[in-house]
Amino acid sequence: MSARKVTFVEVGPRDGLQNEKTIISTADKLELIRRSIAAGARRIEVSSFVNPKRVPQMADAEDVCAGLPQTDEVSFIGLVLNAKGAERAIATGRLHELGAVCVSTDSFSIANQGQTSDESVVAAKAIVTMAKAAGLRGQATIGASFGCPFEGEVSEDRVVAMAAALAEAGPIEVALADTIGVADPAHVSRLVRRVVEAVSPLPVRVHFHNTRGTGIANVWAAVEAGASVVDAALGGLGGCPFAPGAAGNVSSEDVIYMLHRAGVETGMDLAQLIEANRWLSGVMSRALPSMVVKAPPFPKTVQE
Structure with a gap:
């Protein structure tokens, strides 16, 4: 086991x-952020600064940022895909991190960002540089690290090379995203170990x-292989508008339950997450995909 503590990132609002x-509604998005903070989240992806015609749900990015609580305890993250998005995010004056994204294959990168894979790496590095110039932190994610909806298998060597290139820009971390949920624990273990070595000490x-x-098995494999930061979304909601067949993120509640039972610290409060799940189910008018909230509490003190 490589880590007894991981940093948790709540990505539900985005x-x-x-x-x-x-x-x-913007009000419900802000309430989701508030409840995430109450549950212990100290890094939260609050919105993305993308074309609202392509992703209408994120059209209120500036309004969400304007309503964020004033706190020095939480790092708010804005996802950006290009310089224009980065400029919008920086202009809010309310974010602490910009999250840049590049994509492992040309087909998906063109569908997602209108540029080739190599061009997306250049753009991601530029966004990290913009963030740092503005006094913010920059992070970089490699989308479709474990498989592409259009091209199928993705070379591990390709992903490792991209990670090393991104590290040159000095982000606070390099992230591997299984955008379409095709990874298996063995693949995750191999690739995470290689990327950890390639970008160390990031x-x-x-x-x-x-x-x-x-998904949950892949989280465990990644943590064992040396990943120290884990994303999840409350309730297991999620998907990508440009990745056919992509389903929800791993659930925050399920990830936290697993890690806590295994003795890995996250700083999160499972009972508060379960309560937030029930609230969000009401907002969405349906039960959410996560499993822990559907099961009896174990141990029973989890909800006391």
């Missing part, structure tokens, strides 16, 4: 909601979707 067809973050039911 990745959890971005694919929902029913527009969620931390490696992981982002898994549970499209095929392997």
Whole structure:
């Protein structure tokens, strides 16, 4: 076991909601952020600064930022895909981190960002540089690290090379995203170990979707392999508008339950997450995909 403590990133307000067809109100997004903070989240992806015509759910990015609580205890993250998005995010004056994204294959990168894979790496490095110039932190994620919806298998060597290139820009971490949920624990273990070695001493973050039911196992494999930062979304919501078949993120509640039972510290409060899940289910008018909230509490003190 490589880590007894991981940093948890709540991505529900952005990745959890971005694919929902029913527009969620700005007030409810801010309430989701508030409840995430109450549950212990200290890094939260609050919105993305993308074309609202392509991702209507994120059209209120500036309004969400304007309503963020004033606190020095939480790092608010804005996802950006290009310089224009970065400029918008910086202009809010309310964010602490910019999250840049590049993509492992040309086909998906063109669908997602209108540029080739190599061009997306250059753009991501530029965004990290912009963030630092503005006094913010920059992070970089490699989308479709474990497989592409258009091209299929992705070379591990390709992903490792991209990670090393991103590290040159000095981000706070490099993240591997299983955007379409095709990874398996063996693949995760191999790739995370290689990327940890390639970008050391930078931390490696992981982002898994549970499209095929392997998400929670992949989180565990990643942590064992040296990943020290883990993304998840409250309730297991999520998906990508430009990745056919992509399903929800791993659930925050399920990830925290697993890690806490295994003795890994996260700083999160499971009981508060379960309560937030019930609130969010009401907002969404449906039960959410996460499993822990559907099971009896164990141990029973978890909800006392």
